[in-house]
Amino acid sequence: MALSEQSIPEAILSVENITLSFGAVRAIRDVSFDIKKGEIRAIIGPNGAGKTSMLNVINGFYHPQQGQILFRGMVRKRMRPHEAAGGGIARTFQNVALFKGMSTLDNIMTGRNLKMNKWNVSLLAAMFYYGPTQKEEILHRQFVEKIISFLEIEAIRKTPVGRLPYGLQKRVELGRALAAEPDLLLLDEPMAGMNLEEKEDMCRFILDVNAEFGTTIALIEHDMGVVMDLSDRVVVLDHGEKIADGTPAEVKANQNVIDAYLGVAH
């Protein structure tokens, strides 16, 4: 699992001196780290440390006041979320953000939207349907079916996701992110609120995605057992500042991290 630094030298994304404030509140202060190609990178920290804000900065939902982000070697200025999606960044959300009125299949199909041929799904072609649009639909359906069997959710293919239990919704959401064939997958608390069995399943899927598709993964997680087992490297945020960065073993031994989580004796 733990790949050595030498075998994965190339950083797919580097975050450089990012500062993000909302009015007087500074959510992120001068944070820098990088994510290397093919690794599983965990972002951890106590509540309110700025983890989700960091993900929102990475996929263009928030615009930092200072600092820059290099994605695949290119500096990104102000980027809209759909541009980040087009660039190969997909994500899941802390509280499931599925399209509740649509079936599992349709939800995962929406993840394919950027891969579809613009002309084949243009207004007039789609009105006529038979012909280019149908061909395009079937082509992408085949890909989506692979994801459905990978995630073992064949039985709920046609069920509206609003009616699914929480654990399955999280899985469908992962499926929707995978459908975009991302280079970088951001997972915001993929295991929150799950029981042990569901967590084990989700861990297995994350490892499989990383190993089979070679997808780089950045994940936020509060379950330390999961973080230490899954990730290659961990970055620790506290009150918007980076307090540690390194392998799980290094981070676990870091005094700052222990202080942040357990408090300091006065």
Place this chain on the structure above:
Amino acid sequence: MLYRESGQFKTSYSADQAIFPIRQDNWAMVVFLLVAFIAVPYFGTEYFFQAIMIPVLIFALAATGLNILTGYCGQLSLGTGGFMAVGAVACYKLTTGFPEMNFVLVLLLSGIITAGVGLLFGIPSLRIKGFYLAVATLAAQFFLSWLFNKVAWFQNYTPSGTITMPPREVFGIAVTGANADAMDRYLFCLVFVLILAMAAKNLVRGPIGRSWMAIRDMDIAAELIGFRPFQTKLMAFSVSSFYVGVAGAMALSLWLGSVETAEAFDINVSFQVLFIIIIGGLGSMMGSFVGAAFIILMPIVLTNVMVGALGMQAVTAKHFEFMFFGGLIIFFLIVEPHGIARLWQIAKEKLRIWPFPH
């Protein structure tokens, strides 16, 4: 074989993605088409066409348009009447301005013009949502009514202020004007509405429909996976307005013949179409048709029962009709906000695993 999906196996994705995946639905559709194209024209009377079938078709088309915007894309609109007026006025101006133009082309162009107007009024949807957007579209309704009333150019400077559709033919058969036979108008309506409804169904089951529903269900997530909210909403606004505009053009040309724009397409029409999709089913194509049939037929049936069978006065019956109608809307909003189409869906799901409850 029971009416259900289980047991009817699909061997290709195209079969699985068909509009009617259940075999019996195809038969029902064939029967429906036979009835609509053969039995109705054979048995129908002038009154039946003019008071029931033509308005049902036209309101079904308008409801389809509003359903695209409200039911599928989640943008509440109260400007349907105004956009129908745009379609009607566009149709009138095009037929009188270009007498040689084919009537089918006139209808389509009226729709396209309305789509442009709808696009314009859709721009606020980037910033405002829900009830606030409804108020913005309400402004469209009043503004458009006022405009068509105030600017005499839209009525070709007729002193009465009414617009009257001149006679036009399609394939040598008169479909508009005083001499057009009601059956011919009905058949023309039927073909036109069915083709447009089919196109709408294709849109909503395909990639564009998914983008609309994604915006409706969770607009932030939709943006983060690559949809562009503004473009998607504007497309919904313009496609919806296209349908509503064509419905307005058809209401003038094939149904009413002569209208005073501000009165024929007032705010009540907007509400009527909204009720159709609430009762029929938000986010359902079938719902638009069932709802339209329900809303047009219900007053007629009620009047017949109360005045004809119970011997009430027509005025009293009218009041009862209002009460019944209001009660019905409240009932649907509380019990089944997804309308009749949803009830049908639930029945289908029950049948799927019958006789087992789970």
